[in-house]
Amino acid sequence: MNPVRAFWLVLTLLVTSPAWAFQSRVVSIPSAAMHKSFDATVVLPDQYTSGKGAERYPVVYLLHGSGGDYTDWTANSPIGKLADRYHVILVMPDGGRESWYIDSPVDPRSRYETYVGTEVVAYIDEHFRTIAAKQARAITGLSMGGFGALHIALDRPDQFGAAGSISGAVDPRGCENEPGIEQVFGDPARDAGFWNSEAIVENARSLGDAHIALTIDCGVNDSLVQSNRTLHERLVELGVPHDYAERPGGHTWKYWANAVQYQVLFFAGAFRHAHVASNMASGMTGAAS
Template sequence: MNAMRTFWLVLMLIGSPAWAFQSRVVTIPSAAMHRSFDATVVLPDQYVHGDPTKRFPVVYVLHGSGGDYTDWTANSHIGKLADRYHVILVMPDGGHESWYIDSPVDPRSRYETYVGTEVVGYIDSRFRTIATKQARAITGLSMGGFGALRIALDRPDAFGAAGSISGAVDPRGSEDEPGIERVFGDPSQHAEFWNSEAIVASAEDFGRDHIALTIDCGVNDSLVQSNRLLHERLVELGVPHDYAERPGGHTWKYWSNAVKYQVLFFAGTFRQAAREMRDGRAAV
C-alpha cells in the first residue's frame, strides 16, 4: 500500500506543471487598418489565483520577419517568465514584413499605430494592468527589435522601457530583405525616411525621454555590427543603457535565452519605478 501511494505521488508530481501561467489568444481590432489581428497573452498564476484587485506591469514582445503572434510561445519557454517576474506578457501580430511602422507608401500598413496605441489600449481596457509608462516595456527580435525601439521612441509617453534582441536596428542595412521596400518605399526616392527611421538617428532621445534601454545581439549574427554602432553612439551621447553580446547567431536558441535577461531587466525597472513612486508619495 505504501509503495502504491508513493507511485501515485510521484506520478502526480511528474504530471503537475512547475509553472502555472495561463496563455490565451485574444483578437484585437485595428481601426487604423480596418481589420483585426490575434495576439497571445500570458498571465501569471498570481493574476488568476491571487488578489483579484492586484494590477500587473506589461511586457510587449514582438516577433521577427515572417513570424506571427505564436512564434514566441511556440519556440521558447517565455511563458515561465510571467510567473517568475509577475508580469503580463503580450505578443501581438505584426504582419510578416511590416517592420512595425506606419508606412509612408502603403496606407494599409499602420502597424506602429496598431501595436503602440491600439494593442496597448485594448490590453489596458481588458486586463488588470498598471496603465502607466513606468509599468510598460516593449522588446522584440530582429525586425521586432527594430519595431520595439522605434515604437518606444515615437511613443515615449507609453513605454518606460525598451529592448532589442538581435535587432535590425538600421533598416538601411536590410535593403535586400524581401518586402521591405513595400513599407519603407524605394531607398533612393524615400532616402530621408529611411535615414530618419534608423535607430541610431534618434539615439539621444532615449536619454531625453528617460526610456530604460537594453540591447543584445549574438557575436555570430550578421546584425551585430549595426548593434555595435548603436551602442557606441549611445555611449558617445552618455545615454544610460545595458548592452550585451553573447555567443550565438540569428537563431531561436539565442533569442529564447536572451529574452530571459531582457524580462529580468524590465522587472528591475518596474520595481525601481514603484519605489520611486512610493518615495515620492512619502515625501509629500
C-alpha cells in the same frame, strides 16, 4: 535503473522543479487604423487567476520578427514561465510579416506602429488588470521586432517606461534586400531621407531624450551585430544609460529564447526601480478580465 532509485529521482524532481501555472490566451484585437482585427497571445501569471482578483500587473510587449506572427514567442521559447517568475503580463501582438512596425508612407494599409503602440496597448489596459502607466509598460522584440520596439518607444515616450531589442535590425539601411521591406519603407534611393530618419542608429540622442530604461543585445555571430555595436558606441558617446550585451550565438531561436530571459529580468528590475509591481496599483486604471 533500480525501481526504488527511479521513484526517488522522480519525487526529487517533483519537489525541486517549480510548477509553472501561467495561462495563455489568444485574443482578437481590432484596429481602427487598418479596419480589421488581428490575433494576439496574452500570457497571464498564475497569480492573476489564483489570487484575490484585485491585483494589477505590469505588462511586457514582445514583438516577433520578419515572417513571424503572434504565436512565435510561445512556440519557440520558454516565455510563459517568465510571467509567473516576474509577476508580469506578457503580450505578443501580430505585427504582420513585413510591416517593420511602422506607419508606412508608401502603403496606407500598413499602420502597425499605430496598431501596436496605441491600439493594442489600449485594448490590453481595457480588458486585463494592468497597471496602466508608462512606468509599468515595457516593449521589446527580435530582429524586425527589435527595430519595431525601439521605434515605437521612441515615438511614444509617454507610453513605455522601458524598451529593448534582441538581435535588432537597428539600421534598416543594411536590410535593403529583405523581401518586402521596400513595400513599407519605399525605394532606398528615392526615399533615402525616410530610410535615414527611421534608422535607430541615427536616433541615439532621441533614445536619451526619451528617458526610458534601455537594454540591447545581439549574438556575436549575428550578421546584425555590427550595427548593434555602432548603436551601443553612439549611446556611450552621448552618455545615454543602457545595458548592452553580446553573447555567443547567431540569428536563431536558440539565441532569442535565451536572451529574452535576461530582457524580462531587466524589465522586472526597471519596474521595481520605478516602484511598480503587482499589488501596487492603487488609483490606476485598467479593466478586469
